[in-house]
Amino acid sequence: MTRPRPTSLTTRPRVLAVAVAAAVLTTVAVTYTVRAAHEAPPTVTTSEFALDKGQLYFRSTQAGAGRVARLPLGGRGPRTTGGPTCERFHAAGGTGLCLLRRPGIPPKAYAVVLDGKLREKRRIALPGIPNRARVSASGRILSWTMFTTGDSYSGGGGSFSTRTSILDTRTGYLIKNMEEIPLTLDGRRHHSPDVNYWGVTFAPDDNRFYATVSTRGKTYLVRGDLRKWAATALRENVECPSLSPDNTRLAFKKRVRGGTSDPWRLYVLDLRTMRERPLAEHHSVDDQAAWLDDDTLAYALPGREGRKQDVWTVPADGSGRPELRIPGGSSPAAVR
């Protein structure tokens, strides 16, 4: 050990220097935070418009940021802002589903069921981060996915999981976490603690559904039956399926590259031939695509020109080219 030296002479300037630095850093941090707080959009639960047919609903990240907005489905009419605040939104058959988050300690998240006038009907408190939302064509069955993660001080770094819920709005029956559904994989009943489901999409009969399941590092397309409460894995490497209005095809994202740079491409799978076809979108799409009609898909991409996210459309048959439909938007949902 060293000999102690009298350091009182050098201690004071050091304390002073650190205090000055602390003051500067605090000022920077506070200024930045105050500015961010001023720019914060307000949260609103009411809506200035209803769920009307022939409209394309989406979450706006520009005018009325964080709130649901809409555009006429055919043609490029004006956009109407002023819907409820949602992180993720979907609507069909006179029912809306709004996933929202309320920051706080601890933060809270909710799935809010909305009626045809976009008024709140039911609110379900959920842990986690809103991720995917779907309403069946009839508006009766709802599903959403929340993403939960362990904090690093728990030592569980990298451990994440999804919780997918299914709600029958007519009976009010809620399955909070569907991961206990009996799953058949490669012809056998599959048991594993790491089973995770996300991205459910419903058939018009309000019974059959498709979803993603991940287990042991792989993802699969599963077909499920609500009444029988059973699920079967059909195909590997399918995420976030979305069933076409005519019930014949599934749009999905397929992992085409390992790693984190541009991992996914949009594909459409024909359910009769089980043949898949890549779409004309060459960017990596990380979204559950929405069918605007039987020929067109809409999805969100990271925004251009400083926008957070944009909604693009692309023909569902692999032809044509992607088109920018909604600058500054996400969560597209066509109400037909």
Place this chain on the structure above:
Amino acid sequence: MYLATTDAVATATDGRRSRGRVTGPVLALGAVSLVTDISSEMVTAVLPLYFVLGLGLSPLAFGFLDGLYNGVTAFVRLLGGYAADRGGRHKLVAGSGYLLSALSRLGLLLAGGATAGIGAAIAADRLGKGVRTAPRDALISLHSPPDQLGRAFGVHRAMDTTGALLGPLAAFALLWVTADAYDAVFMVSFCCGLFGVLLLVAFVPGREEPPPARRRARGPSAPRLALALLRHAAFRRVCGAAALLGAATVGDAFLYLLLQRRLDFAESWFPLLPLGTAAVYLLLAVPAGRLADRFGRRGPFLAGHAALLVAYALLLLPTGGRPLLVGVVLALGVFYAATDGVLMALVAPFVPPDQRASGMAVVQTGQALSRLVAAAGFGAAWTLWGIGTALTCAALALTAAIAGAAALLPRAAEPHGTLRRRTT
């Protein structure tokens, strides 16, 4: 250069014992860790939110990015330890690690939505964490009297954990105030991290100038240094015991998951479990360190693992309700309090001061790798045989590991002076 003339190390070397407090450098390092942990846990707490809500990415993308660098840090740690020992540059190497992590927050800000940029920022953060850990622990041990190592590490770990608890709170409060402005969290985290670096630069003593001849004489390559260290029987035995016990340590995430399945409590309580464990750890870190100093360090280290065994047993037995919840959280907290800092205090006397950082890196890396293997093994056992059998196997393995470690761990700590004389 020490902060104050009435430094505990100084008085200790004078033959007087100051029982009341730890040395200035240890307190300074604790403060650096506290501030740094606030900074890093802020980001850790909001990254998933930022990914999924801010950027619209999927859980899988996040899980992938997050898990990517865990294996790398183990080796970076060895490098950090080695670099610190060469010429006694502990402060420089640890400081670079802290600085790199602080700068990674700016990287997150600048990356915008680009996953490649975010991946690079996360990698820089992990790199910084890997590099700084061993030099920092070496500094703590080098600035504490040998008979008060347990308390020094206890104080450091308690301060460190305080930061880890405050970080998420600060982050969620910021998101609350700014209505989810993630960039504000990154900015504040950067300021906080930079302040931690400044604290280190200003208040942690730097290198004691070694005679130039001695500095040049010291310089075996990294692998040779590690091998040379492992040639010391006592050090080898501590390493072996730590790795053996690590291989029977099921990750907390699994235990919390089991707890949740057994109790079926509201899921919104789930994030509070690690918080509870951290609180117990925080409260018991110093008492455990003091016990270790007074009655020998192998006792608390083994007892801590026995507490982990209690947690396994509670989950296996038909206990339920509140006793199970409180019991498991308490047992996990005791486990961390009695093992994490105590292991560093346990190993320090068996490593010569000029190889301290490398020695600590070797022990930490061995333990981390064996825990990685244990987690993978437990996951596989769960899948193959079901949870009951898997947990029974884990409990049996841990019992065997404790018995093995009890046989392996050297009984009386050699004063490092004798070892130094023998090796240099």
